[in-house]
Amino acid sequence: MSFEEMWRALLPVGRDAATGGYHRFAWTPPELECRAWFADEARRRGMPLEHDRNGNMIAWWYPEDGTRDRAVLTGSHLDSVPGGGAFDGPLGIVSAFAAVDLLRERGAALRRPIGIAAFAEEEGARFGVACLGSRLLAGAIDPARARALTDGDGRTFAEVLHGAGLDPDAIGPDDDLLGRVGCYVELHVEQGRALAEPVGVASSIVPHGRWRFGFAGEGNHAGTTALADRRDPMIPFAGMVLAARDAAERNGTVATVGKVRVVPGGVNAIASSVTAWLDARGPADAAVRRTVDEVGAAAREAARPHRVTVEVAEESYTEIVDFNLALRDRLVRTLGGAPVLPTGAGHDAGVLSARLPTAMLFVRNPTGVSHAPAEHAETADCLAGVEALAAVLDDLARG
Numbered sequence: 001m002s003f004e005e006m007w008r009a010l011l012p013v014g015r016d017a018a019t020g021g022y023h024r025f026a027w028t029p030p031e032l033e034c035r036a037w038f039a040d041e042a043r044r045r046g047m048p049l050e051h052d053r054n055g056n057m058i059a060w061w062y063p064e065d066g067t068r069d070r071a072v073l074t075g076s077h078l079d080s081v082p083g084g085g086a087f088d089g090p091l092g093i094v095s096a097f098a099a100v101d102l103l104r105e106r107g108a109a110l111r112r113p114i115g116i117a118a119f120a121e122e123e124g125a126r127f128g129v130a131c132l133g134s135r136l137l138a139g140a141i142d143p144a145r146a147r148a149l150t151d152g153d154g155r156t157f158a159e160v161l162h163g164a165g166l167d168p169d170a171i172g173p174d175d176d177l178l179g180r181v182g183c184y185v186e187l188h189v190e191q192g193r194a195l196a197e198p199v200g201v202a203s204s205i206v207p208h209g210r211w212r213f214g215f216a217g218e219g220n221h222a223g224t225t226a227l228a229d230r231r232d233p234m235i236p237f238a239g240m241v242l243a244a245r246d247a248a249e250r251n252g253t254v255a256t257v258g259k260v261r262v263v264p265g266g267v268n269a270i271a272s273s274v275t276a277w278l279d280a281r282g283p284a285d286a287a288v289r290r291t292v293d294e295v296g297a298a299a300r301e302a303a304r305p306h307r308v309t310v311e312v313a314e315e316s317y318t319e320i321v322d323f324n325l326a327l328r329d330r331l332v333r334t335l336g337g338a339p340v341l342p343t344g345a346g347h348d349a350g351v352l353s354a355r356l357p358t359a360m361l362f363v364r365n366p367t368g369v370s371h372a373p374a375e376h377a378e379t380a381d382c383l384a385g386v387e388a389l390a391a392v393l394d395d396l397a398r399g
């Protein structure tokens, strides 16, 4: 199967015909179809498939001498955000299989195993915590907290794992698996317009996090309730959205309210509660923290005259990630030079960098759009990405 054939096979899975956006949430039917595709691609190549205890999958190519450690791990994720693009995640996995094919055609002699990983729930679109599979693997989230996370239908992560044939009590840091891996290199579509050449190398991921704002008021009739009698949580919620924009401008950060839940959600009913999620990112921890504090203060101030209560909870936070300098330089050398750029997007590579030398390759995105249907990469650039990944894996797996 060539890169293009693999890409075409995945393309219809979970795609909304009307919008072109993808809905591949962890362990829902479209994502399970992507996982089955992954297992088929591994089987087709005779690559043993490992299911780790955190819902991640790895397809292995072992050297002939039976070496099982110091592996070079690559891969990405198969899940998507709601209405996401085709490339965010799958590009890294399809490229990894295509790179393995190239290396085999060229008779590469491995001294270290190469593993292709598909990490679970990278987007956090179902359970709210991004990079959940790699966080569990790396010990970056308390397993008890992970087990209790719920999806939009109130199903716990533990229940969903159990339904997928995994033991929820076994999730958590996996030093056996990490101990077999020497480094991780993830290829990913670039998610802004920062890359002018087909392939680049990541320097860092900016600090970023998610906060849940709960506004509690009183549900009531939209026609019979006088303005003075209302406790309408929509009003401070609206203030919070505007405050996020202002705080981001003041602090040189970015802040987004992209998800909101209004209860009960009737046209003719004052809401009883509103839950809104703030995503904030910026060049430095202090600026991001200040942004969130200012939005929280503005929300409370907007809530007071309406007798609405506000609760703010941090759902996840990732400090600045500087990718391993020696590995990054090695990638640049292997590619004969490449632009080096930071990113505002989170990745499993960022989480794993606390435990392993990690690096990333980016493939140019001419639209500069991501987490939306217009996300794009030209086939020629994707193939350049495959060549670059093959060169990097070859170099690392020989050493």
Ligand code: GLV
Pocket (backbone or CB within 6 Å): 122, 123, 130, 344, 345, 346, 347
């Ligand atoms: C994930 O892709 C994120 O950056 O939110």
Ligand code: MN
Pocket (backbone or CB within 6 Å): 081, 088, 123, 371
């Ligand atoms: Mn993403």
Ligand code: MN
Pocket (backbone or CB within 6 Å): 077, 088, 089, 122, 188, 346, 347
């Ligand atoms: Mn991604």
Ligand code: MN
Pocket (backbone or CB within 6 Å): 122, 123, 345, 346, 347, 348
């Ligand atoms: Mn991501």
